[in-house]
Amino acid sequence: MSLRPLILxxxxxxxxxxxxxxxxxxxxxxxxEQRFAQEKLDCQSRFSVASCLDDVRQRRHxxxxxxxxxxxxxxxxxxxxxxSAQTQRVRERELAAAQxxxxxRERLLTASPPASSVSPAARTPKALSPEAAEHNxxxxxxxxxxxxxxxxxxxxxxxxxxxxxxxxxEARQKSRTKPAAAPLPLPGASAASKAAN
Numbered sequence: 227m228s229l230r231p232l233i234l235x236x237x238x239x240x241x242x243x244x245x246x247x248x249x250x251x252x253x254x255x256x257x258x259e260q261r262f263a264q265e266k267l268d269c270q271s272r273f274s275v276a277s278c279l280d281d282v283r284q285r286r287h288x289x290x291x292x293x294x295x296x297x298x299x300x301x302x303x304x305x306x307x308x309x310s311a312q313t314q315r316v317r318e319r320e321l322a323a324a325q326x327x328x329x330x331r332e333r334l335l336t337a338s339p340p341a342s343s344v345s346p347a348a349r350t351p352k353a354l355s356p357e358a359a360e361h362n363x364x365x366x367x368x369x370x371x372x373x374x375x376x377x378x379x380x381x382x383x384x385x386x387x388x389x390x391x392x393x394x395x396e397a398r399q400k401s402r403t404k405p406a407a408a409p410l411p412l413p414g415a416s417a418a419s420k421a422a423n
Contacts, residue, residue: 247300248297248300251293251296251297251300254293255290255293258286258289258290258293259286262282262285262286262289265282265285266279266282269282
């Protein structure tokens with residue numbers, strides 16, 4: 227019973243003085259766990275072990291509640307810090323990209339020739355001559371015909387393979403040494419045979 231007042235005093239001080247870091251929380255948690263493990267061992271020597279253990283569990287839960295709450299608060303603070311750092315990194319990247327884009331535009335404006343010196347004909351793509359267009363069309367048609375022929379050959383090869391597999395399966399079925407089982411009798415036939423007996 228000498229541990230109980232000590233534990234209650236420690237729980238009260240732990241609740242009053244919130245730990246500042248995860249390490250402090252972990253240290254307090256380990257101390258509480260160690261003390262309650264000793265109390266559990268003390269309960270084993272008593273006559274009513276179950277009620278003693280229930281009491282120890284309840285006190286342990288009460289002692290751990292402020293620590294768990296503080297762990298949650300620390301985790302929330304860490305998440306908030308990580309989010310703000312990520313937001314800052316994104317802003318810096320966007321600012322750097324905007325500066326790079328501005329520098330590229332400035333270089334393009336200073337390096338490009340004046341718009342009046344470039345003729346409109348130079349900007350438009352050349353039209354194909356009728357002979358070149360016909361040549362491209364014939365080339366595309368030949369390519370399409372070759373691909374279709376290749377697909378037909380592949381389909382025929384697949385069909386031949388499937389026929390060969392089917393023939394091998396049928397040959398294995400015919401060469402089975404065990405004869406097929408006799409068919410089952412008809413349902414009405416069994417009733418007729420019982421009536422005859």
